[in-house]
């Protein structure tokens with residue numbers, strides 16, 4: 001036994017001596033090169049190869065990392081023995097994830113692959129312009145060398161596709177906002193997101209069924225139109241301009257679109273964007289299959305500060321309550337231009353993602369610059385109108401469960417006669433219905449009364465306005481007569497002068 005310990009000690013001694021000798025005799029460069037060579041040799045003989053997929057790639061978030069995480073979460077939940085569970089704020093879904101430095105086996109087309117989740121502490125002295133997460137996270141994919149082609153050609157694409165599908169199907173839709181005013185989060189994102197839970201659908205949306213059908217078909221054509229857009233050489237995007245009075249369902253329509261297509265929403269707060277390049281960066285950070293929304297576009301940009309039509313400047317500073325001066329907007333830091341906005345929607349940069357929908361809303365279409373309305377910019381202009389009779393029937397069905405046949409014929413006829421004249425918004429009508437939803441008869445009666453009152457008020461207003469117009473015309477007409485007389489006289493005088501001039505010319 002004593003002999004064994006003696007020989008072990010001497011062996012260790014020899015090893016330590018060799019190491020010291022190696023360090024003393026060989027310079028660090030040579031040592032490094034030797035290790036590299038040994039590594040190469042061992043790799044040469046190994047039948048495996050490895051791929052690292054880090055969470056942050058330089059300064060950008062690596063989409064592949066997120067996709068792998070989501071993709072693996074489904075198989076992890078079944079096979080994994082130690083899992084990390086996460087539930088995003090306000091989210092209803094729990095996401096399973098691999099624990100730190102844990103492995104999972106996956107199979108694709110008969111090939112077995114091994115994923116390892118690696119988490120290490122970031123070195124504190126690492127310099128970065130923006131705060132980085134404390135942990136460095138990444139996946140390592142281990143595959144047989146002979147399967148490399150299959151994995152690189154299709155497995156990773158398959159993962160991306162699957163993850164997108166899962167995101168659409170299982171996850172809550174996300175609503176992104178740029179309310180941070182241009183600053184980035186620790187993962188380099190200018191957008192903040194919350195789960196999008198708006199319950200509006202095309203069934204709940206009260207509007208003319210023919211118009212609704214047209215929009216639905218347009219959306220379906222768009223979503224299935226990859227081949228068409230490719231064939232025609234167009235960017236795979238579409239623009240909708242929703243306009244109409246407040247409370248007619250513009251925002252509800254956007255939510256219905258997102259829910260119908262399963263897209264995320266990027267709600268772009270234009271007053272938080274300072275420059276065109278910031279706008280472009282925001283666009284670059286949006287994902288495919290999304291709706292990019294600019295609500296109340298006439299209020300987001302101050303249209304009074306137009307300089308010229310080709311490169312229109314808007315003073316965004318003024319719109320922030322005068323905190324930022326940005327007086328003339330000409331190239332200042334706090335300005336975005338119309339051309340910047342148009343580039344955002346249909347310039348070269350707008351194609352940096354695909355399958356995206358742009359939606360602008362406004363209460364005042366007449367205030368918008370014609371450049372925004374030109375065909376090809378906003379493909380479809382959708383007028384969200386006051387409550388019409390078909391829309392009213394949808395609201396009655398949704399809020400009270402009343403079909404056309406359930407109502408008294410006379411009441412129905414009265415409703416039909418008065419609803420257009422009343423010019424009430426679907427928002428107002430639905431408020432009335434909610435209030436009385438326990439008593440259907442009462443709800444219908446009160447609605448009819450309210451519509452009648454509104455119709456009368458509108459008619460009275462129209463009469464008053466007509467009278468005012470007439471009075472104005474009457475007051476202006478004698479004056480206009482005078483003006484005409486004066487003009488005629490001055491014309492005559494002018495003509496006399498001209499004639500004089502002419503004469504003088506002739507004289508010359």
Ligand SMILES: Nc1ncnc2c1ncn2[C@@H]1O[C@H](COP(=O)(O)OP(=O)(O)OP(=O)(O)O)[C@@H](O)[C@H]1O
Pocket residue numbers: 204205206207244245246247248249250251252253363384425426427428430
């Ligand atoms: N066409 C509609 N169908 C069903 N509900 C509607 C419709 N229009 C309005 N509503 C109801 O009124 C509320 C307000 O509507 P919404 O916010 O969509 O109007 P808006 O047109 O976006 O108004 P604003 O111009 O003020 O932004 C919604 O929550 C919804 O319940």
Ligand SMILES: [Mg+2]
Pocket residue numbers: 250251252295361
């Ligand atoms: Mg709205």
